[in-house]
Amino acid sequence: MTGKQLRNSILQWAIQGKLVPQDPNDEPASVLLERIREEKAHLVKEKKIKRDKNESIIYRGEDNSYYEKMPDGTVRCIDFEIPFEIPDSWVWCRVSNIFILNPKNNNEDDDMAAFIPMEMINACYGSSYTYKEVKWKSIKNGYTHFSDGDIAFAKITPCFQNRKSAVFENLPNGIGAGTTELKVLRPYVNTVNPYYLLFFLETPYFVEEASFKGTANQQRIISGYLEGKLFPLPPKAEQDRIVKQVQQLLPLTDKYESAFEANLRQQDSINTLLRKSILQEAIQGKLVPQLESEGTAEELLAEIAEEKKRLVKDGKLKKSALTASRIFRGDDNRYYEQIGSQILDISSEIT
Structure with missing residues (x-):
């Protein structure tokens, strides 16, 4: 009220x-x-x-x-x-x-x-x-x-x-x-x-x-x-x-x-934080459990690469679309990005 x-x-x-x-x-x-x-x-x-x-x-x-x-x-x-x-x-x-x-x-x-x-x-x-x-x-x-x-x-x-x-x-x-x-x-x-x-x-x-x-x-x-x-x-x-x-x-x-309006503002702030938290949990893989039967993201990337090759062959994508980077985690537990023959340490970009 x-x-x-x-x-x-x-x-x-x-x-x-x-x-x-x-x-x-x-x-x-x-x-x-x-x-x-x-x-x-x-x-x-x-x-x-x-x-x-x-x-x-x-x-x-x-x-x-x-x-x-x-x-x-x-x-x-x-x-x-x-x-x-x-x-x-x-x-x-x-x-x-x-x-x-x-x-x-x-x-x-x-x-x-x-x-x-x-x-x-x-x-x-x-x-x-x-x-x-x-x-x-x-x-x-x-x-x-x-x-x-x-x-x-x-x-x-x-x-x-x-x-x-x-x-x-x-x-x-x-x-x-x-x-x-x-x-x-x-x-x-x-x-x-x-x-x-x-x-x-x-x-x-x-x-x-x-x-x-x-x-x-x-x-x-x-x-x-x-x-x-x-x-x-x-x-x-x-x-x-x-x-x-x-x-x-x-x-x-x-x-x-005054108290009602302050509560509304607080509730709006809580709702905003909650929405952000849910989305953050989602993109961090913490919102739902992982299932081995669903395969891996590496397999999905491989499928994407094959699809891109097919589209280039059919003339629906430019050849430059095949030039892509590959991000991987090294034995030292750091993240790297490979672009052609060049490998860069991108650990500082991973949040």
């Missing part, structure tokens, strides 16, 4: 409720979901957000199937959409129903803010970025807005697959703007741990199932993929435990990856 495969497994376990144990004392996610709906209604009343015309309710029926109640009251079975089982204390919901998507900032022009182009967001598991400090008026138009606590990810390839994503924190005046190739999500107050959402956005479930549209070099996730994605919502206390566990494990996966 590579380091990337291990990280993917950890994050996938996290969103399936398999990374930390469930605590029966936790407030269930159904209560948390109700609080999100109340907060949404409050913000709609204050005209801070628009009413969600696509808000649905997902529940499990008495027949153990999953159903989704739509805003018009219709109900449909969505068993075919459910990607995996989650603990009983968790709930499924659509991303667009529990997060504010692509929020806007409303600040004074002279307020200092963070400017974050794509190259300042690091490709990694977790959150890592830098920023330039500029006046808000220079970036408030033509860029994607975000604030402290918001979560963003790159919607364009290959940045999306490379997991360019971040939880924004400690920005100047708590605000910023950046590349238009970002999707930004804002949790409702104290309902979803920003890092739990970040880890969800970095899972194979979210990244590897995405569909794209556009030219070969500039493909973006299709419209509606994020909004309609099913989100496994745990109790808030369990979210916090998951985040703590993942943050402890990710640095260990870096060490694992």
